[in-house]
Amino acid sequence: MDHLRYLLLLAGCLAVTLPLELSGSRVYRRPARLARAVLPVAAVFLAWDAVAIAAGVWWYDPRYLVGVTLPLSVPLEEALFFLVVPVCAVLTLETVRRMLPRVPARARTERRR
Template sequence: MWLRLSYVAVLVLCLIGALWLEPLLKVNVLRRWRRLVLSLLPTLILFGLWDIAAIAAGHWSYDPRQLTGIVLPGRLPIEELLFFVIVPTCAILGFEAVRAVRPHWLAGDE
């Protein structure tokens, strides 16, 4: 049972590691959801299609023992689609948190 949730568990841990930045540092990444969606869409589409093509060609596969079993068209596991949303969101949260704490440092003003 737990092994089937291992990919989901990693994604949840990523979220736990990054979501606290939103309210604590007021980075407003989630509040500006349209901007976030527009930032995520190219990654989601490009890498989603890339994975589907790699699966179809037999170059890429997933261990079904570590997945929930929810599969999207193209045999893409739902966890992989979530990966393309969650990991970039966490990266954006981290970047915006650094920017909120050190705005001059990122601009090159030391």
């Protein structure tokens, strides 16, 4: 079961933020916009990870991985991390943006002080 731990954690992140989509954030309903926000950042971090792995700067404990490695020597779970976490962040951001107008302007001003 240890080999599924990383994947289960990522699934948990998606499960926890899924209600944000159901509350009207519409992030999953605009896949092109989501891809433009997530994919460039994921590509940079995948390259960074690949360089660090090749240089021996860091590695991954195979006990927590399913054993699928991408061509850049990056474990599948790590590549998914660079997709899942930003998606969860975008869901959270869009929900806050959508909900913020509901907070009276005076309450927002008082919180800043």
